[in-house]
Structures are given as C-alpha cells and as structure tokens.
Amino acid sequence: EEVTYNWEVNYMSGAPDCMEKEDIIGINGQFPGPTINARAGDNVVVYLTNKLHDDGVVIHWHGIRQLKTPWADGTAAISQCPIKIGETFKYNFTVEKAGTYFYHGHLGMQRSAGLYGMLIVDVEEGKKEPFHYDGEFSLLLSDWWHTSIKDQEHDLNAVPMNWIGEAQSLLLNGKGQYNCTLAVPANSKGANGLPGCKFTGNEQCAPNILDVEPGKTYRLRVASTTALAALNVAIESHNMMMVEADGNYLQPFWVKDFDIYSGESYSVIFRTHTRSSNNYWISVGIRGRDPTKTARGLAMLHYKSTKVSKRPMHHPPTTHRWNDYAYSKSFSNKIFALTGSPTPPVNYDHRIFLLNTQNYFEGQTKWAINNVSLMLTDTPYLGSIRYGLTGSFDQNSPPLTYPDTYDITKPPPNPNCTVSSAVYTLEFGKTYDVILQNADMLKAGDGEIHPWHLHGHDFWVLGYGEGKFSKKDEKNLNLENPPLRNTAVVFPGGWTALRFMTDNPGVWAFHCHIEPHLHMGMGVIFAEGVHLVRKIPDEALSCGDTGKMLMSQNHN
Numbered sequence: 358e359e360v361t362y363n364w365e366v367n368y369m370s371g372a373p374d375c376m377e378k379e380d381i382i383g384i385n386g387q388f389p390g391p392t393i394n395a396r397a398g399d400n401v402v403v404y405l406t407n408k409l410h411d412d413g414v415v416i417h418w419h420g421i422r423q424l425k426t427p428w429a430d431g432t433a434a435i436s437q438c439p440i441k442i443g444e445t446f447k448y449n450f451t452v453e454k455a456g457t458y459f460y461h462g463h464l465g466m467q468r469s470a471g472l473y474g475m476l477i478v479d480v481e482e483g484k485k486e487p488f489h490y491d492g493e494f495s496l497l498l499s500d501w502w503h504t505s506i507k508d509q510e511h512d513l514n515a516v517p518m519n520w521i522g523e524a525q526s527l528l529l530n531g532k533g534q535y536n537c538t539l540a541v542p543a544n545s546k547g548a549n550g551l552p553g554c555k556f557t558g559n560e561q562c563a564p565n566i567l568d569v570e571p572g573k574t575y576r577l578r579v580a581s582t583t584a585l586a587a588l589n590v591a592i593e594s595h596n597m598m599m600v601e602a603d604g605n606y607l608q609p610f611w612v613k614d615f616d617i618y619s620g621e622s623y624s625v626i627f628r629t630h631t632r633s634s635n636n637y638w639i640s641v642g643i644r645g646r647d648p649t650k651t652a653r654g655l656a657m658l659h660y661k662s663t664k665v666s667k668r669p670m671h672h673p674p675t676t677h678r679w680n681d682y683a684y685s686k687s688f689s690n691k692i693f694a695l696t697g698s699p700t701p702p703v704n705y706d707h708r709i710f711l712l713n714t715q716n717y718f719e720g721q722t723k724w725a726i727n728n729v730s731l732m733l734t735d736t737p738y739l740g741s742i743r744y745g746l747t748g749s750f751d752q753n754s755p756p757l758t759y760p761d762t763y764d765i766t767k768p769p770p771n772p773n774c775t776v777s778s779a780v781y782t783l784e785f786g787k788t789y790d791v792i793l794q795n796a797d798m799l800k801a802g803d804g805e806i807h808p809w810h811l812h813g814h815d816f817w818v819l820g821y822g823e824g825k826f827s828k829k830d831e832k833n834l835n836l837e838n839p840p841l842r843n844t845a846v847v848f849p850g851g852w853t854a855l856r857f858m859t860d861n862p863g864v865w866a867f868h869c870h871i872e873p874h875l876h877m878g879m880g881v882i883f884a885e886g887v888h889l890v891r892k893i894p895d896e897a898l899s900c901g902d903t904g905k906m907l908m909s910q911n912h913n
C-alpha cells in the first residue's frame with residue numbers, strides 16, 4: 358500500500374513548555390509534526406513543501422534503511438540538496454520493518470528547533486508481533502531551549518565557543534513545564550521553588566494524560582530526539598518489559614526504569630493493576646549530564662476507574678544519579694536480540710577505529726574523529742560520487758585509526774584538529790567493524806556520552822568496554838545474540854564495538870546524535886556501492902556542482 362502525506366514546513370510560535378517561543382519549526386502548523394502511521398512493506402510518500410522564509414529544509418526518516426532510495430534519506434549535503442524556499446520535494450520510500458521510528462530535520466540544527474515527529478510502522482496485515490498488548494501509546498522525548506537555533510549556531514561557532522548550556526525543559530510529545538511543576542499540588546511550592554502548575558487542561562503545556570483501564574496490557578513506544586540530554590524513563594508503581602529497540606525485537610527483560618539516548622527508540626510493555634483508585638506519574642529525567650538546571654518531564658497514567666483530576670498519591674519517581682555510569686552500562690549490557698534474530702557474520706573483513714576527541718580548529722571548539730572534524734560541502738555526496746565530480750569534496754581518505762600511543766585518559770596532546778569533507782569509501786558487500794573509542798575532552802578528566810547513529814543500516818552492537826579497545830577485548834565480543842540497532846552509545850573512557858554489512862548502495866552519515874556535537878563536526882561519511890545507485894531524482898541534486906552539471910546537460 359501507499360500512504361501519502363502533504364506537509365508544509367513553517368515557522369510558528371507556541372508555548373510548549375508554557376513559555377512563548379517564536380521560531381519553532383512545525384509541520385502544517387503542528388509541533389511536534391504529525392505522526393506517520395504505516396505498515397511494514399508500505400510505500401510512504403511525503404510531499405514536503407518548504408515554507409520557511411530564510412532557509413532550506415530536509416527531513417530524515419530515522420531508522421528507515423532507504424534500500425534503493427538513498428536519495429530519500431533526507432540528509433542535507435549528503436543525500437540531497439536542501440529543499441529551496443517555496444519548493445516541494447517528493448520523498449518516496451519503503452518502510453520494510455515494523456517498529457518505532459521517528460523523523461526529524463537534518464539541516465543545520467533544525468531538529469533542535471522542533472522539526473520532528475513519530476513514524477510508527479505496524480506489522481503487515483495478518484501478522485502478529487511477538488508480544489501481546491491491548492492498547493498502545495507513544496512518547497516522543499525532546500529537550501528544549503528558549504534561545505533560537507540561529508543564536509545557538511552562532512554561539513557554538515564563536516571564538517571562544519559560547520556553549521549552549523543545559524536545556525530549559527524536557528518535552529514529552531512536545532509538552533513540558535518550565536515555570537511550574539506538576540510534582541506538587543497547584544497551591545504549593547516544589548523543592549526547587551517552582552509553584553505547582555494550575556492547568557485547566559487546554560493549555561499547550563498541560564501534561565500528556567495516558568488513559569488506561571485496569572487489568573490490561575499496554576505498549577508504550579518511546580523515542581528520543583533530544584539535542585543533548587540522555588534520559589531515563591520510569592512509570593511509578595509499574596514495571597516495564599523491554600521488547601523492541603530501534604525497530605528490532607529484544608529478548609524481553611523487566612526493568613523499573615530505562616535509559617534512552619538521543620536517536621534511540623524502545624517499546625516497553627506494562628500491565629495495569631487489576632484494581633486501582635489512583636493515577637500514576639510517568640517521569641523522565643536527565644542522566645549523563647548535569648540535571649540541576651532542567652526539571653524532569655512528567656506525564657500522567659490515568660486509570661479510567663479514577664477521576665482524571667485526582668493527583669497521583671506519591672511523588673514522581675526520582676531519576677537515578679546522573680553520573681552513575683555503571684548503572685547505565687548495566688542496562689546497556691542487558692540488551693540482547695530476541696532469540697531467532699539475525700546473527701552477525703563471525704568474521705569481519707575490515708575494521709575501522711574512530712577516536713572521539715574534542716579539539717580546536719582556528720580557535721573554534723570542534724569534535725574530531727581520528728583528529729578530523731567533519732565539514733560538509735555544498736554538493737550532496739550522493740551526486741558528486743555517483744557522477745565522479747572529484748572537485749566537490751576532499752578526495753583524501755580519512756584515517757582508519759589513531760596512533761597506538763594515544764592516551765585516552767588525557768586531553769589530546771595536540772589540541773588542534775583538521776577540518777575536512779573527506780569520505781570513507783567502504784568496499785561493497787563486506788562485513789565492517791567500527792570500534793568507537795571515547796577519550797578525554799579538552800578539560801582533563803572530563804568525558805561525555807556520545808550516541809552514534811548510522812544511516813542506511815542497522816548494526817549489531819557487539820559490546821561495550823572500559824579503557825582502550827585492545828586484543829584482549831576481542832574474545833568478549835558478543836557474536837551470539839547482539840542486538841541490532843541504528844544508534845549506540847559510547848561511554849566516557851570506554852569503547853563500543855559495532856558490526857554491519859555494506860549491503861545498501863548509497864552515501865550514509867554516521868554521527869553523534871547530539872545536535873551541537875554534529876554541528877561541531879562529530880561525524881563521518883560512509884560511501885558504499887554508489888556506482889550501483891540507479892536514478893537519483895534531479896530535484897535532489899539541484900545545488901552545488903551537481904546543480905551545475907544538470908544545468909549544462911539541459912542546455913545540450
């Protein structure tokens with residue numbers, strides 16, 4: 358089947374966290390954008406019209422493989438040109454696999470401005486999920502700043518950098534509370550001095566209410582599109598069974614709360630109490646970064662057996678201490694693929710080591726991979742590589758590893774990196790390992806979480822480890838039941854090992870999903886089998902050198 362959407366991307370004002378903001382990027386006047394609902398095997402068609410008055414736009418369909426449609430991946434300067442002001446671009450792609458996905462802007466920092474929404478793919482007609490549920494909900498999580506992305510981009514580029522700082526609020530389906538708290542009754546004050554919120558329920562920033570019946574089973578789909586924050590989700594008094602991650606089934610396991618990094622999605626199953634005269638909190642808090650400036654996000658689980666106005670009896674669940682990385686790791690290490698899922702090839706053909714460091718380039722703060730910080734060009738790589746336009750980007754091969762002697766427990770000995778548009782050319786039809794290696798930042802003893810997202814593929818997460826990856830770690834890689842995902846985190850001072858197959862002709866970004874970090878160059882470009890790419894729509898290439906090429910062809 359085909360599901361078609363007509364969308365206009367526009368600036369709008371709103372008060373998602375109760376504070377008015379001007380330059381939110383919405384779709385058809387909605388923030389967050391409309392949810393896409395499709396079934397596995399469907400063709401999704403989105404006619405996207407750019408109604409912004411001062412910028413191009415693209416949308417990336419996060420977690421969708423784009424086999425045979427690499428030009429529809431929605432990455433500016435990689436898979437297509439930004440859609441020009443006033444123009445319409447037709448995205449047309451197949452959603453192969455049931456699961457919980459989302460979509461978002463992928464030009465500059467437009468995702469942070471609110472350009473995102475859910476993309477839910479159900480199993481094919483007549484097929485069943487490997488778990489049962491009576492009803493479902495979805496929560497798209499994001500973090501929110503009151504400054505515009507233009508100001509943020511400007512501040513991040515400044516010499517010295519003016520860091521954007523922590524978010525003003527957390528949003529659940531685009532709703533949060535900045536100047537009041539739901540955690541105390543309307544007429545009292547919270548521990549942080551914030552007054553209790555007084556909502557009639559019609560306010561844009563009134564909390565999400567999830568209506569449930571007693572004694573039923575629900576599926577909660579959660580995706581995180583945060584710009585910066587790692588999050589933790591808990592439902593008061595209800596355990597959750599993890600069943601899906603990034604559109605892949607998990608070997609089910611029970612948790613009281615779970616971590617979710619930007620770019621990830623999960624489905625959890627929970628059972629409601631057979632009788633209840635209470636309502637309960639759903640609580641989302643920050644982990645991995647200083648949470649003191651950003652209040653937790655809250656929603657309410659409302660039992661239909663109880664009045665919706667009844668406040669939950671207890672205080673919302675508190676989020677585990679933000680810098681207890683052992684806690685995060687123990688969760689990540691519990692995630693395995695459902696028995697019977699595809700297993701990785703036991704051997705790899707090529708292995709690439711990617712060292713993550715914070716550096717300077719001409720005084721600007723950057724993030725670099727093997728000392729190279731990514732700078733995109735004006736011509737989409739998919740076109741320039743397909744048509745052999747070698748002048749369009751740096752033709753050197755970026756480094757496949759970093760020096761043996763590099764000490765990851767110290768800031769980079771040379772604080773400066775280089776900046777380049779170079780591309781990793783991967784051999785088609787092979788098995789690749791990527792070892793992400795985290796290291797100290799410019800400030801000694803400081804490290805941060807980076808959630809790495811790969812376009813065009815799922816990868817197997819073979820394992821996480823401490824320190825520098827070495828020969829002895831080899832035997833600890835999980836080749837039996839590693840989860841397939843499209844996003845995986847690398848912890849401070851550690852490494853993460855991934856494996857994937859180069860089976861999808863195209864040019865694919867692999868990058869830190871933290872929006873300011875990508876802006877600061879934290880990514881690489883993989884090109885594979887581009888000669889096998891068939892027709893790329895002209896509209897995808899109408900800028901830079903491919904634009905000139907098309908013009909001269911049309912003249913002939």
Ligand SMILES: O=C1O[C@H]([C@@H](O)CO)C(O)=C1O
Pocket residue numbers: 520798805874
């Ligand atoms: O890229 C970053 O810069 C700041 C800090 O390192 C310098 O202010 C921070 O927390 C980041 O994630």
